[in-house]
Amino acid sequence: MRLVCLADTHNLHHHLPVPDGDVLIHAGDCTDGGTRNETNNFLKWMSDQPHPYKILIPGNHDFYFEKKELLKTIPEGIEVLLDRELIINDKKFWGSPVTPGLENWAFNRERGLAMQRHWNKIPEDTDVLITHTPPYGIMDQIASGERLGCEELLKTLDFVQPKIHLFGHIHYSSGYLKRNKTSFYNLSILDEAGSIMRSPMVLDL
Numbered sequence: 775m776r777l778v779c780l781a782d783t784h785n786l787h788h789h790l791p792v793p794d795g796d797v798l799i800h801a802g803d804c805t806d807g808g809t810r811n812e813t814n815n816f817l818k819w820m821s822d823q824p825h826p827y828k829i830l831i832p833g834n835h836d837f838y839f840e841k842k843e844l845l846k847t848i849p850e851g852i853e854v855l856l857d858r859e860l861i862i863n864d865k866k867f868w869g870s871p872v873t874p875g876l877e878n879w880a881f882n883r884e885r886g887l888a889m890q891r892h893w894n895k896i897p898e899d900t901d902v903l904i905t906h907t908p909p910y911g912i913m914d915q916i917a918s919g920e921r922l923g924c925e926e927l928l929k930t931l932d933f934v935q936p937k938i939h940l941f942g943h944i945h946y947s948s949g950y951l952k953r954n955k956t957s958f959y960n961l962s963i964l965d966e967a968g969s970i971m972r973s974p975m976v977l978d979l
Contacts, residue, residue: 775796775862776796776977777795777796777799777938777976777977778792778797778799778974778976779799779801779940779974781906781942781963782802782942782943782945782963783803783963784804784805784806784964784968785805785812785815786964786970787816788819789970790963790970791973791974792823792974793974793976794824795976796826797825797826797829797862798823798829799828799829799830799831799904800830800831801905801942801961802831802832802833802871802942802943803834803835803836803943804816804830804833804836805836806835808835809837810844813844817849817852820849820852821849821851821852828852828853829860829869829904830853830854831854831855831905831906832854832856832871833881833942834876834880834882834906835879835880836871836881837880839871839881840881855869855904856871857869857872857895859897859900865979866899866900866901866902867900867901867902867904868897868900868903868904868936869903869905870896870905870906871906872889872905872907873924873943874889874924875922881906885924885925885926886926889924889925889927890929890930892926893929898933900934900936901937901979902940902979903931903939904939904940905939905941907923908922908924908927908943908947908958909923909924909928909941910924910925910928912928912958913948913949913960915947916966917946917966922943922944932954936956937955937957937979938959938977938979939956939958940959941960942960942961943962944960945962945965945966946966947960948960948963948972959977961975
């Protein structure tokens with residue numbers, strides 16, 4: 775199964791070459807201001823892609839996905855994972871848009887116990903975990919050196935060890951890292967200035 779993965783496109787999706795594959799995955803911040811027009815523009819673009827399966831995780835910029843009326847109008851063929859599982863050819867995907875410590879942004883939660891309770895929902899037999907936030911200490915560093923990842927997610931991943939963990943959010947730290955049994959990928963397409971610097975990642979599962 776070939777996964778085509780990206781994140782943090784912030785309205786620049788039309789400028790990207792998208793490789794062929796079986797599953798197209800966007801790990802959040804498909805919009806910039808989170809407006810209805812931005813959201814619908816992205817959903818139309820994603821719907822038009824030829825991949826048989828499409829998975830979307832909203833990010834902290836994607837405010838419009840918090841509105842229940844939008845979820846009733848998602849184009850057929852796009853699976854928006856809001857803390858739920860999706861099984862494709864016996865492979866278990868689980869996705870969440872939640873990001874800690876970002877007051878007044880979409881899908882925000884307080885750090886600490888609230889986040890730990892949230893991540894406890896992740897099934898232990900997950901093959902591919904998709905979040906917007908990175909775990910703490912794993913490709914979560916910004917230019918100043920500060921790390922913004924989620925400590926509670928890192929703790930959870932000591933017990934839940936998916937084959938692949940996909941995320942975005944931190945534009946400065948895209949790339950790949952292996953820890954225990956899990957391959958981690960920061961899928962951010964843009965740099966910190968908002969320019970396209972990277973291409974979608976293609977992974978075989």
